[in-house]
Amino acid sequence: MLETFGKISVTLFVAVMLTQPVFAGFDLGGMIGAGKDLTTAATLSDGDVKQLASEAAAVSDTSNKVAPPSSSYAKRLAKLTKGMKTEKGLKLNIKLYLVQEVNAFAMADGTIRVFAGLMDAMNDDEVRYVIGHEIGHVSLGHSKKALQTAYMTSAARKAGSASGSGIAKLSDSALGELAEKLIHAQYSQSNENDADQYALKFMKDNKYDPKAAVSALRKLEKLYGNDSSVFSSHPASGDRADALEKAL
Secondary structure, rough: OOOHOOOOHHHHHHHHHHHHOHOOOOOHHHHHHHHHHHHHHOOOOOOOOHHHHHHHHHHHHHHHHHHHOOOOOHHHHHHHOOOEEEOOOOEEEEEEEEOOOOOOOOOOEEEEEHHHHHHHHHHHHHHHHHHHHHHHHHHHHHHHHHHHHHHHHHOOOEEEEEOOOOEEEEHHHHHHHHHHHHOOOOOOOOHHHHHHHHHHHHHHHHHOOOOHHHHHHHHHHHHHHHOOOOOOOOOOHHHHOOOOOOOO
């Protein structure tokens, strides 16, 4: 876990690097800097996390075709998300990518992106379940930890220079890499189950059909089985559908 990258871990990291021979080709200054970045990643404030998520989302939006308001996809998404401006104080920023992939993702600042392929595969309440699930990842802190992990590996490669805010100022290419990692972030089965339960409550609270949570997962199971290499941040769809059926 990221919390293990504290002062002791960084000290050991630097000590190991100091024992490496010069001919090994190590950039000692860079390695020590990377060690410091590991500590920074583990202690990112909520403000830092939201800033990085917002910057990564902006770069992702330039790399993927965002559906314009006139698009039939955008109109449908606007209709089915009417009233979803905030969720328990979290400001939501929901848009659609014109990408034929059955996927959706969220970032820690409330960014939620739905792919056109998912809209094609699911009815309105099933899409709402997916959105509720993604909101769950944010609200439960899963997205924050995913960003910390992704930032840690980017910072360790010294993709940017330290800024006055205490976090690395990443280039657009580094932010693009960060966004890609967040889009395909792998969550634990426990995280997935917790986000499912959050989504189930979200569906009930908003008077959406809660059974759509099960049917959405059944569709994913039919499309991909329990293959975690597809729709990678949401493995074991069949098992999760079984759990939600029991909850209902």
